[in-house]
Amino acid sequence: MPTRQAADAARAHILPLALAQFICSYAGTAMNVAITPMARDLDTTVFGVQASITLFTLTMAALMIPGSKLTDVWGRKxxxxxxxxxxxxxxxxxxxxxGLGVMILGNALLEGAGSALMIPPIYILITVLSPDMATRAKYFGIVSGAGALGAAAGPLLGGLITSLASWRASFLLQVVVIAGIAVLVRRVPAPARLGHVPRFDLTGAVLCGAGLLLVVLGVLLSTRYGWRLGRSPVWLALTAGGLTLAGFVLHLRRTERRGREPLLHLRLFAVRTANLGLSTQAAQWLVMQGTFFVTAVYLQSARGYSAIVTGLVLTPATVGILVSSAAAERFARHHTQRTLTVAGFTATVAGLVLLLVLAATGSGIWRSAPGLLLAGLGLGTMLTSSVNLVQSAFPDRDQGDISGLSRAVSNLGSSLGTALAGSVIVSAASPGRHPYAASLGVLVVIAVIGLFLAVLLPRAPDA
Structure with a gap:
């Protein structure tokens, strides 16, 4: 495909892809501010509604890799x-x-499965149809910014819609947006599949889904039970998940040796750049989701702010992510993806430290703005560069596999960020301690680890 035609194709499909990423991210956070009215209307408990929201994350994480493989079986579009x-x-x-049963079926299972089918093709189509690294960076920046905006705006829009109308209106809004995307997606080109249609590895899908489900469940349970050693459900779930994923890897190896098509090719883990890129992705999403969660809990619990005001206070982080994501193409034309990832982590660490210092020295509503803005600028810069590094490290035949693995790692990082921050808040909530400062301190450590991993990325210029 000539470069001009490729650029036109990429430009034509970016709007529906960005909207799809936005709505999936929005769904993951919007209902957190409507739990009480939902419990009342559905005649259930707050725990029941929280279970439905948690199951959405679990379903999406568990099905992300199998959903990505289906892009090779069914076709990306x-x-x-x-x-x-x-x-x-x-x-x-x-x-x-x-009632709760229908809510779980719709919100947790069908929306979660739909997200797992939607998200991998977004990144595959951008990679395959973009003519060069800079254009790819531009569109990854738009999609990453849309995802970050959806996650950050979820509590604000969800709270606003719930206050003005009903929590049900928030779901109806999602239906309208999905219908609009379905109309726009007709213009998206459908790249031809290379080679034969692979056989779907059902056994691998079950092992992968069950392993990721147990790992994410264990992480989420830590917000209630903490990380105490012993016969805690947290460690039981994590151990069971780890053993299941080990069985999954053995199954992949055995399947490849028999000459069959595995759910995930083990050759993906032989590329050092991609392995480091996946690690930085996990760290980035952990820090981003953890920061949003800690700040929101602090503002609502310690300061007594409403959901709408909390969303407004988080706006500087959203603005920072959007600004740096919008500049992704310009950055990619002048700097390597490694440089951008290192710079992004450096800015994020500085922003978190500034947030910690300013929050500790006063109680003004906008004292958190400088730190959140700087962290947002750093996150937006490296979210795009890490995705570009990972996706660009593989040829078209591996885009289905790597896209699912990349999205699964990002979802795992998001879940771990919220759960880790929540468990630190719970464990440090005794009198005389500072749970929110402790949580931010943990996130700073994770960001520093991410910076170290980014420094290890190869220095070779991007192709």
Whole structure:
């Protein structure tokens, strides 16, 4: 495909792809501010609603790699459309749910499965259809910014819609957006599949899904049980998940030796750049989601701010992510992806330290703005560069596999960020301690580890 035609194709498909990423990220955070009215309307408990929200994350994480593999079986655009259909049906069921059972079916299972089918094709299509690294960086920046905006704006928009209308209206809004995306996606080119249609590895999908489900469940349980050693459900779930994933790797090796198509090719883990890029992705999403969670809890619990005000206070971080994501193409034309990742982590560490210092020296509503803005600028810079590094490290035949692995790692990082920050807050909540400062301190340490991993990235210029 000539460069001009490739650029036109990439430009034509970016809007629906960015909207799809936005709505998936929005769904993950919007309902956190509507738990009480949802519990009342559904005649259930707060724990029941929290379980539905948690199951959405679990379903998406567990099915991300199998969903990505289906892009090679069904085709990338067809997989995207199937995800939109599932998600739309799920959101509609959630909007009219008479009780918790229908809510779990719609919100947790169908929306979660739809997201797992939708998200991998977004990144595959951008990689395959973009003519060069800088253009790819530009569109990854737009999609990453849309995802960050959805996650950050979820509490604000969700709280606003719930206050003005109902939590059900938030799900109806998702249905409308999904319908709009379905119309726009008709213009998205459908790249031809290379080679034969692979056989879907059902055994691998079950082992992968169960392993990731148990790992994410264990991480999420830490917010309730902490990280105490012993016969805690946290460690039981994590151990079971680790053993299941070990079985998954053995299954992949055995499948490849028999000459069959595995769910995930082990050759993906032989590329040093991609391994480091995946590690930095996990660290980035952990820090981002953890920062949003800690700040939101602090503002609502310690300061007594409403959901809407909390969302406004978090706006500088969202602005920072959007600004740096929008500049991704310009950055990529003048700097290597390694340089951008290192710079992003450096700015994020500085922003978190500034947030910690300013929050400790006063109680003004905007004292957190400088730190959040700087952290947001850093996060937006490196989210795009890390995705670009990982996706660009592989040829077209591996885009389905690496996209699912990349998104699964990012989802795991997001879940770990919220759970780790929550468990630190719980464990440090006794009198005389400072739980929010402790949580931010842990996030600073994770960001420093991410910076170290970024420094280890190869110095070779990007192709």
């Amino acid at each position: 067809r997989c995207l459309v199937a995800g939109l259909l599932l998600y739309g049906i799920g959101a509609l069921l959630a909007a009219v749910a008479p």
